[in-house]
Amino acid sequence: xxxxxxxxxxxxxxxxxxxxxxxxxxxxxxxxxxxxxxxxxxxxxxxxxxxxxxxxxxxxxxxxxxxxxxxxxxxxxxxxxxxxxxxxxxxxxxxxxxxxxxxxxxxxxxxxxxxxxxxxxxxxxxxxxxxxxxxxxxxxxxxxxxxxxxxxxxxxxxxxxxxxxxxxxxxxxxxxxxxxxxxxxxxxxxxxxxxxxxxxxxxxxxxxxxxxxxxxxxxxxxxxxxxxxxxxxxxxxxxxxxxxxxxxxxxxxxxxxxxxxxxxxxxxxxxxxxxxxxxxxxxxxxxxxxxxxxxxxxxxxxxxxxxxxxxxxxxxxxxxxxxxxxxxxxxxxxxxxxxxxxxxxxxxxxxxxxxxxxxxxxxxxxxxxxxxxxxxxxxxxx
Amino acid sequence: xxxxxxxxxxxxxxxxxxxxxxxxxxxxxxxxxxxxxxxxxxxxxxxxxxxxxxxxxxxxxxxxxxxxxxxxxxxxxxxxxxxxxxxxxxxxxxxxxxxxxxxxxxxxxxxxxxxxxxxxxxxxxxxxxxx
Numbered sequence: 177x178x179x180x181x182x183x184x185x186x187x188x189x190x191x192x193x194x195x196x197x198x199x200x201x202x203x204x205x206x207x208x209x210x211x212x213x214x215x216x217x218x219x220x221x222x223x224x225x226x227x228x229x230x231x232x233x234x235x236x237x238x239x240x241x242x243x244x245x246x247x248x249x250x251x252x253x254x255x256x257x258x259x260x261x262x263x264x265x266x267x268x269x270x271x272x273x274x275x276x277x278x279x280x281x282x283x284x285x286x287x288x289x290x291x292x293x294x295x296x297x298x299x300x301x302x303x304x305x306x307x308x309x310x311x312x313x314x315x316x317x318x319x320x321x322x323x324x325x326x327x328x329x330x331x332x333x334x335x336x337x338x339x340x341x342x343x344x345x346x347x348x349x350x351x352x353x354x355x356x357x358x359x360x361x362x363x364x365x366x367x368x369x370x371x372x373x374x375x376x377x378x379x380x381x382x383x384x385x386x387x388x389x390x391x392x393x394x395x396x397x398x399x400x401x402x403x404x405x406x407x408x409x410x411x412x413x414x415x416x417x418x419x420x421x422x423x424x425x426x427x428x429x430x431x432x433x434x435x436x437x438x439x440x441x442x443x444x445x446x447x448x449x450x451x452x453x454x455x456x457x458x459x460x461x462x463x464x465x466x467x468x469x470x471x472x473x474x475x476x477x478x479x480x481x482x483x484x485x486x487x488x489x490x491x492x493x494x495x496x497x498x499x500x501x502x503x504x505x506x507x508x509x510x511x512x513x514x515x516x517x518x519x520x521x522x523x524x525x526x527x528x529x530x531x532x533x534x535x536x537x538x539x540x541x542x543x544x545x546x547x548x549x550x551x552x553x554x555x556x557x558x
Numbered sequence: 559x560x561x562x563x564x565x566x567x568x569x570x571x572x573x574x575x576x577x578x579x580x581x582x583x584x585x586x587x588x589x590x591x592x593x594x595x596x597x598x599x600x601x602x603x604x605x606x607x608x609x610x611x612x613x614x615x616x617x618x619x620x621x622x623x624x625x626x627x628x629x630x631x632x633x634x635x636x637x638x639x640x641x642x643x644x645x646x647x648x649x650x651x652x653x654x655x656x657x658x659x660x661x662x663x664x665x666x667x668x669x670x671x672x673x674x675x676x677x678x679x680x681x682x683x684x685x686x687x688x689x
Contacts, residue, residue: 181574181576181598181663182572182574182619182661182663184598184599184600184606185600186600186601186602186603187599187600187601188599188600189597189598189599189600190597190598190599191594191596191597191598192576192594192595192596192597192598192608193592193593193594193595194590194591194592194593194594194595195591195592196591196592197591198590198591199590199591201630202630202631203628203629203630203656204628204629204630204631204653205626205627205628205629205659206563206626206627206628206629207624207625207626207627208624208625208626208627209624209625210624210625213625213627213658216563216564216565216627216655217565217570217655219564220562220563220564220565221562221563221564222560222561222562222563223560223561223562223563223653224559224560224561225559226559227559233563247577248581249577249578249579249580250577250578250579250580250581250582251575251576251577251578252575252576252577252578252595253573253574253575253628253659254573254574254575254576255571255573255656255657256571256572256573256657274574274598276576276595283626330560331559331560
């Protein structure tokens with residue numbers, strides 16, 4: 177018995193032998209820390225990956241790469257066993273039988289890694305939500321191709337549940353019926369416009385929108401309550417809760433930056449390159465009154481380039497860049513050979529991965545030069 | 559594709575792990591089942607002696623820095639081999655925790671020959687070859 181092998185009394189001995197079922201089963205040894213072990217025993221963990229992926233192991237919160245560490249030593253595994261022969265041998269001393277069920281030539285180690293979220297975007301973009309029909313209800317006979325439920329996504333995306341939830345939130349995805357969808361930008365813009373028109377019509381304060389009132393007003397325009405709430409959550413933050421005639425209603429404060437950014441993206445989609453002055457003029461014209469666009473809001477979405485006396489604004493969105501550090505830096509240096517820190521920083525914001533700081537990545541992938549002590553540092557490809 | 563890794567029993571028992579330098583070389587045996595490897599003896603406070611054939615090894619009990627979970631693959635239908643690099647397995651595969659290892663008996667020294675004391679059935683005994 178294993179416990180007896182480990183707790184073998186002083187001066188007593190055990191006979192170690194290959195068990196009757198030796199070699200009939202294949203065991204994997206997985207090294208874990210106490211925290212992961214606890215979760216493993218209580219709730220279980222999941223190994224995820226497609227045929228072309230490297231498998232990862234996910235806890236509820238984090239994602240781990242699985243590394244195989246081999247050993248040249250002989251490792252015998254002895255399970256607890258009911259078949260103990262406690263008797264006396266010729267010397268009159270107690271002895272124990274220990275049966276080896278398997279040998280091991282190595283074990284698996286876990287290294288925390290970033291979730292692989294690249295394919296999530298691809299999956300959701302297969303079928304964006306473009307129309308609000310039937311109050312968001314699916315037609316019975318509607319084909320389900322390109323639609324993914326939470327269970328589909330947890331199976332297909334190499335990320336923990338918490339990381340998947342965060343990624344869906346970052347992509348502004350919403351669960352409609354059983355399926356997670358990203359909402360088409362033009363549809364969203366139409367909806368946002370209607371909210372602004374209704375706000376003017378009903379004299380609402382954009383910093384203090386009453387959810388119930390907005391939902392009610394937009395029902396007449398055939399927008400479902402769910403999609404209206406989603407729009408409010410995408411462009412604003414939830415404030416306090418109001419109690420009106422025994423009905424609860426949330427207050428929403430629309431976020432200047434998010435709303436302005438939305439309009440900037442629409443302009444940049446029409447034309448990827450603008451003279452800065454013209455862009456700012458057009459941007460101010462299209463954003464709703466009371467909201468002041470500023471060039472600072474475009475960090476990570478567009479770049480300003482000086483060509484002679486003119487400044488040009490060009491679409492360059494962080495969301496279009498690869499997520500793996502090596503690929504990200506390669507794409508960045510393809511766009512520009514030299515980067516100043518202020519321009520570069522927004523494109524590295526989402527790059528913090530476990531065990532890899534931005535500083536370490538800069539050291540690895542870039543060369544930093546600073547012509548004079550007072551001038552800005554320049555980053556070039558290594 | 560997902561492979562659940564979980565514990566079927568609720569409270570997994572501790573397994574023992576015995577680690578030797580080198581490899582066991584089996585002589586004259588046709589099958590390993592029930593073949594005796596050797597005799598393990600707890601000699602003093604944290605000293606263990608492992609006699610294999612006419613080799614004697616000395617070792618100690620070591621607590622692992624991190625625990626190790628022993629996983630067994632459960633196939634619910636025709637599955638392929640689980641490779642940690644490539645999870646080309648059907649959904650019906652599950653990894654079940656069958657035990658935990660927290661300690662090992664580590665015999666890291668080279669074996670000492672026991673010339674005088676030959677075991678009763680040398681033909682059925684494996685001998686140890688050091689590296």
